[in-house]
Amino acid sequence: MVLACIKYCYPIRQRWLGVTSFGVPEKLGCTNLPLSARQKDLCKKKPYLIPSIREGARLGIQECRNQFKHERWNCSISPTVYTASSSLSLSFITSSLASAHTMFGYELSSGTKETAFISAVTAAGLVHSVTRSCSAGNMTECSCDTSLQNGGSASEGWHWGGCSDDLHYGMWFSRKFLDAPYKNASGKDSDVVNLMHLHNNEAGRQAVSKLMTVDCRCHGVSGSCAVKTCWKSMSSFDKIGSYLKDKYENSIQISDRLKRKVRRKEKNDRKIPIWKEDLVYTNKSPNYCVEDSKLGITGTHGRxxxxxxxxxxxxxxxxxxxxxxxxxxxxxxxxxxxxxxxxxxxxxxxxxxxxxxxxx
The missing domain is CATH 3.30.2460.20 (Wnt (Wingless and Int-1), C-terminal domain)
Structure with missing residues (x-):
């Protein structure tokens, strides 16, 4: 039952990545976007977020390619989606529908470490793009993080100011938009595949939060830096991608038997906790050496x-x-x-x- 879902459920539930194929999605409306029913409902309520959804998908896909460009699995995308260049092709941006299954093929339905990375990096991309939009003042529902204002340490000569990136709205929207398709009508996860995806989505979001930085600007006569104004900022997305790549290298195989939470596959290791920042997978990866057209594996010939x-x-x-x-x-x-x-x-x-x- 689990294997059947691995084969057939993923393409449907990752279709949101296909919004990157629309050049001006806000003009097309939510009905024509490759989304699940719940995602379309949220899209109709918040159509102004469609550009951020598209940018989040683009960020995730591009960073995936960047992190794996020298490896056997190079986050391969269908040739019709990408050109030989490292950037998104114009035909991909302006064409009609390109679903995530068309883009990633086997990796999206395999339950492997590669599936885990795709989930995490695209969830992180959505948090990053929505939060950026909030900080830029493009939306009325969110802005800068005002909770930090007037805080700091006068004795140490610094205070909070500027426009701190407020992750709360971006994290909330990413959970609402990405996690809904993996929960059943009762709002709970229904099988280990969904548990895996929910866990990896959250791992991607936690990466953005964990890598928040503090930036400061000096004030004073002749640049004396007598006082500093500081604010919190998200790290660059390539740094987030590198962090998730490290998590990919140390990802944990989990049991394919459904319990209340994800469990390590090896019984002797089950007392070792799985942290929410860890990436998890159910199936081992193929070696990606030889082309397999049925699975969409391109192989390394000619690389x-x-x-x-x-x-x-x-x-x-x-x-x-x-x-x-x-x-x-x-x-x-x-x-x-x-x-x-x-x-x-x-x-x-x-x-x-x-x-x-x-x-x-």
Whole structure:
């Protein structure tokens, strides 16, 4: 029963990521967006949040690709969704519907560590984008965190001020929007797959909260910094992505038998608590070495590798022991440019040869 749900439930419940495929979603209305019934209802009540939902999905997808770009699983996206560039293609942004299942394929329905990371990073992306919108004054329901105002330490020469990022609304909306599809009509989770997704969603949100920083600005004569005004800010999303990548590396396999909460798969380790910041998964990952069109695994054939590296991007690891091909690539560019009076720039034409290694 659990395996059947793993195969068929995920594509439906992750469709919200498809909102990134709409160029101007606020003009299309909530009905046409790839959302669950509960998500559409919330969308209709708060249509002004659609740009933040779209931005949150974009943030999560792009950071996933950034964190895994040198590994066997490189957060691969359907070729129709992404171009060869590292950024979202124009066709993806402006095309009609592109569901999350179309984008991620196997990883979205596998219950693996990769599924866990996708859930966490996109949940974090939604918190980040909504909170940014609040701090920018784009919404009437939220703004800066005013609870900190007038606080601080006069004896130490600093006080709270400025516009602190207020996570409360972003965290609330992320839970309301992302967690609803994983709960049954009674409002409770119904199986271990849903428990896993709910846990990983929250882990992503906790990452944003845990990495909040304190920024300060000095005041005083000639920059003496006699007094400082400080405020709380969210970390950059690439820092949040790196934190979640570390959690991915240390993720915990859980039992596929439903209990009141997630439990470690190994019985001997069940007394060790699973913290809400941890990522959890049910199924082990494949090696992603060989293409499997049925599962949507692209394999590593043709991937560029680093012959001198000892990391995951090394030709030995990335090519899975199959070896690699070496191509010589010629680069031609303008160089040693000088301004000539008056009025043009004179450059030399420089050529260089580079060895490029690709997996067999």
């Amino acid at each position: 560029e590798c680093n012959r001198t590296s000892d990391g995951p991007d090394s030709c030995n690891l990335l090519c899975c022991g199959r070896g690699y091909n070496t191509h010589v690539v010629r680069h031609v560019e303008r160089c040693e440019c000088k301004f000539v009076w008056c009025c043009y720039v004179r450059c030399r034409r420089c050529e260089s040869m580079t060895d490029v290694h690709t997996c067999k």
